[in-house]
Amino acid sequence: MIDGWELVVGIEIHAQVKSNSKLFSSSSTNFGSGPNSQVSLVDAAMPGMLPVINKFCVEQAVRSGIGLNAKINKKSIFDRKNYFYQDLPQGYQISQFKDPIVGSGFIEISSNGQSKKIGIERLHLEQDAGKSLHDQDPNYTFVDLNRSGIALMEIVSKPDISSADEAVEYVKKVRSILRYLDTCDGNMEQGSLRADVNVSVNKPGDSFGTRCEIKNLNSFKFIHSAIIYEAKRQIRLIESGESIHQETRLYNIDSGETRSMRSKEDAHDYRYFPDPDLLPLIIEDTWIENIKKTIPELPDQKKDRLVKEYNLSDYDAGVIVSDRAISDYYEEVVKERNPKLVTTWVTSELFSVLNKKNLSISETPVSAGQLGELIDNIESGKISNRLAKDIFEEMCETGKSAGEIISVKGLSQISDQGELEKLVDEVLSANPDNVEKYKNGKDKLFGFFVGEAMKLSKGKANPKLLNEFLKEKLKI
Amino acid sequence: MEFDKNSLLKLGKLSKIKIDDDKLSSLSKDLGSILNFIDRLQSLDTEEVDPTSNSLDQPLVMRDDIAIDKNSANEILENAPEKELDFFSVPKVIE
Numbered sequence: 001m002i003d004g005w006e007l008v009v010g011i012e013i014h015a016q017v018k019s020n021s022k023l024f025s026s027s028s029t030n031f032g033s034g035p036n037s038q039v040s041l042v043d044a045a046m047p048g049m050l051p052v053i054n055k056f057c058v059e060q061a062v063r064s065g066i067g068l069n070a071k072i073n074k075k076s077i078f079d080r081k082n083y084f085y086q087d088l089p090q091g092y093q094i095s096q097f098k099d100p101i102v103g104s105g106f107i108e109i110s111s112n113g114q115s116k117k118i119g120i121e122r123l124h125l126e127q128d129a130g131k132s133l134h135d136q137d138p139n140y141t142f143v144d145l146n147r148s149g150i151a152l153m154e155i156v157s158k159p160d161i162s163s164a165d166e167a168v169e170y171v172k173k174v175r176s177i178l179r180y181l182d183t184c185d186g187n188m189e190q191g192s193l194r195a196d197v198n199v200s201v202n203k204p205g206d207s208f209g210t211r212c213e214i215k216n217l218n219s220f221k222f223i224h225s226a227i228i229y230e231a232k233r234q235i236r237l238i239e240s241g242e243s244i245h246q247e248t249r250l251y252n253i254d255s256g257e258t259r260s261m262r263s264k265e266d267a268h269d270y271r272y273f274p275d276p277d278l279l280p281l282i283i284e285d286t287w288i289e290n291i292k293k294t295i296p297e298l299p300d301q302k303k304d305r306l307v308k309e310y311n312l313s314d315y316d317a318g319v320i321v322s323d324r325a326i327s328d329y330y331e332e333v334v335k336e337r338n339p340k341l342v343t344t345w346v347t348s349e350l351f352s353v354l355n356k357k358n359l360s361i362s363e364t365p366v367s368a369g370q371l372g373e374l375i376d377n378i379e380s381g382k383i384s385n386r387l388a389k390d391i392f393e394e395m396c397e398t399g400k401s402a403g404e405i406i407s408v409k410g411l412s413q414i415s416d417q418g419e420l421e422k423l424v425d426e427v428l429s430a431n432p433d434n435v436e437k438y439k440n441g442k443d444k445l446f447g448f449f450v451g452e453a454m455k456l457s458k459g460k461a462n463p464k465l466l467n468e469f470l471k472e473k474l475k476i
Numbered sequence: 477m478e479f480d481k482n483s484l485l486k487l488g489k490l491s492k493i494k495i496d497d498d499k500l501s502s503l504s505k506d507l508g509s510i511l512n513f514i515d516r517l518q519s520l521d522t523e524e525v526d527p528t529s530n531s532l533d534q535p536l537v538m539r540d541d542i543a544i545d546k547n548s549a550n551e552i553l554e555n556a557p558e559k560e561l562d563f564f565s566v567p568k569v570i571e
Contacts, residue, residue, distance in 0.1 A: 021543040028543040035562040036549040044552050056541030077529045084492050086566045099529075132569060142563035145552065269490055274529035279536040 005201045007231050008208050009161040010121075013174055015153045015184040016128065016192040017060045023127055023151035024051030024094065031190055035144040043149040045089035050277055057151040060183040061101050061125050062283065062291050064153055067177045067298055068120045070105025072288055076124075078278040081270045087130035087143050095154075097272040100124035101281065104158075107177065108300060109169040110318070118170050119158030128152050153184070159198070159208070164227040168220045171195050172322070176299050180324045194218045199230045201238070209234065210244040214251050214258050226251040230258050302327055310339035319347055325361045332368035337375055345375060349389065353396050365396045374402035382406070383413050387459055415462040423461060424469045427452045438474060446470065479507035 019029060025042035042049040065072050077099040080092035102123035109116055130148040134141050155174060161167050175193055178184040186193045195218075200211035214230055217223045229251075234244050249258040297305070299321045306317040306327075320343075321327045334342040350371065354364060366374075374392060377383045383391065383406065391405050398405075414420060427449055428435055438445040449470050454461055481500055484507065488495040495503065549562045558565040 020541050026539070026542060026544040027548070028545045030543075030545075034547070034549060036552050036564070037547045037562070038545070039548045039552045040544075052539045053536060054541050055538035058538065082490070084490075086564075086569055133563070134569065136563075137560070137565070137568075139568055140558075140560065140565045141567070141569040142560060142565055144563055269486075271490070276530065279530050279532060279534055281536050 002201075002231055002235060004203065005231070005235050006204055007162055007164075007227070008159050008200045008202065008211075009163075009167050009227060010159040010198040010211075011157045011161065011167060011170060012196040012198075013155040013157075013171060014128075014194050014196070015064075015155060015174075015178055015186075017057045017125075017151035017153060018183060018185050018192075019054060019056050019060065019151055021054060022149040023054055023057050023125065025149050027149065029150050031192075033146060035142075036146060039145040039148065043089075043145055045091070051094060051275075053278070053281070054151065057125060058101070058281065058283070059291055060151075060181075061123060061153055062288060063181050063295065064155070064178060064183045065102030065105065065123050066292060066295055067181045067183075068102070068105040068107060068123065068155070068174070070120055070123065071103035072283060073099060073101055073103050074283050074285075074288075075099065076101040076281045076283075078125075078275045078281070079272045080275045081126075081272055083270060085129065086141060087132045087145070087148065089130070089145065089148065093127050093129065094275055094278070095126035095272075096124035099280075101283075107170070107173050109166060109173050111163070111166045111169045116160075116166065118160045118166075121156040121158050123153055123155045126152050126154055164224045164231075167197060167227055168224050171220065171223060173299070176322055176324075180296060180298050188218045188220075191218055195223055197223060197227055197230075199227055199234070200244070201231055201234045209238075210246050212244065212246065212258075213248050215248055215261065217251060222251060222253060225256050226258060229256055233258065299324075299327075306330075310334060310343075312339065312343060316343050316347060323361065329361055329364070329368045333372045333375065335372075337372065338379060341375055341378065345371060345392075349392055353392075357396075365399060366392070370395060370401055377402055377406065381413065381415065381462065384459070384463055387413065390459075413462045414457055414460045415465055417465075420461060420465055420469050423453050423457055424449075424466070424473050427456060428473060435474070446474070449474070478504040479511060480504075 016029075017023070021027060022029060022040075022043065025040040027038045027040045027043055030038065040049075042051060062072055076096055078094050079097040081095045081097070082092045084091060100122045104122065105120040106117050107120065109118055128147050128150040130143055130145040132141050132143055136142050157170060161170055175184075175186045175188075178193070179186045184193060188194065194216050196213055196215045197217060198211045198213050200209040202209040212230060212234070214226045217226055230249070237244060248261045250261045251258050303314075303317045303321045306312050306320060307314065312320070319326075320330045326346075330342070330346050333346065350364065350366065353359075353366075354361065357365075359365070371392075374388055374395065378385055378388050388402075391402055394400065394405050395402060414423070431449075431452070434445050434448060438449075450463075450466060453466055453470070454463075457466075478501075481504055484500065484504055485495065553559045553562065553564065556564050
């Protein structure tokens, strides 16, 4: 709700299928190869070329559909969506219009502590277009067809989303599910997952307003700010007596504004019709059953299990399951260790290092096994939590194991009675004035003695035992 | 029945086909007669018939996900009227 207005958002996610070859041709899908190096005669739409569908891509669409709790349509049809653009050599995109491979479903999101069901309208398979580069030459646009023909799953939500926060949570959740299923790598920077958002505003109780579509948002931040900007723009227009035109808009990442996309003005009449080059796609029940057997534990189920098994808070469990690689890492460390300790180490220490170095969990400098060893040393009392943080830092820098660092530097905690006694004696005899003051009732000096002893031991004294010895020695 | 001339011009624009003024009338007539024929077909009762998307009664043939990697740039750009640094080069498109 913004100033008495309701916001209605529907989202189309384009998720690139993680396949080796394209949807209707055998060209490679590798990202970052030289321009036009992965283009077959089919992708370039040479006359007489015929599309042959990639079975793996069909399976990934079905898997994704199952992950979105959606109905799998046993018969689906490929249609031609006709429009002219320089990066679409066929003059049409092969897509699915009336009969998509996946029908309606839903996912659960949680936003601001509340959980909410967001409906999925459909998921269909389609070809991606090539890429146009407008900024390489003042007079020409350059076209690279490497992306042309790569398989996309277009996932369309119902207009159940009512805030920018919910929109972000929705895209995060879909991305997470696809990454668990491994049907899409979810890399938004490289464009393997991007979102178009449909935004409209209306007064409570009124029917939906006219919507505008903002295309090609490839980060959560852009999705959030584009929706806020667009909603405010529409409210401003309506309040000043103007009306909203249904149109496609572009988001400017530098200014944070949206503007009308002129090139799409005439493009709304796509004249869809069934592609005569492709027969209906029939999916037998046994095929669906076999695919179902390959579905892994998904984020919601995993979250419930972690909460039950390890007594995690809802929040911590949510953070850990948001990414499959993180949850795999966590589960490897937590095995037969104290879950609370492991959770703190993963979600605060490890995450802060990864953030600082801008690394993903798969690039972590400290493996799950290494972190586990460090935590074992804390649990056994060999090192203090404080010291463990220094060791962890060094592990991150050098890649060495905790054991190595502890033994090379002689860092293991001093718990030996004789050594601790020597330490305490040294501190007390070096500070006779303070000992006197303490004995005369200045209790606060206790902390000073602890600090001095810690300094002397270079942080290695077992804090609990040190406290006990000090108390003992300072007894009047 | 003639096909509406404005619709014809719009269709031409969408299809990137330039229609000369002196062809408008005859094309409208031709398209009109095609639509008349479609109208006749539509008078048939097809209540019980599934929509046909393809007249072949065969399953869709699928291929395995095997990438054939070859550097295609030379072959693909061979017919390009203009190219630059292995890109197709087309008159500037303004978004």
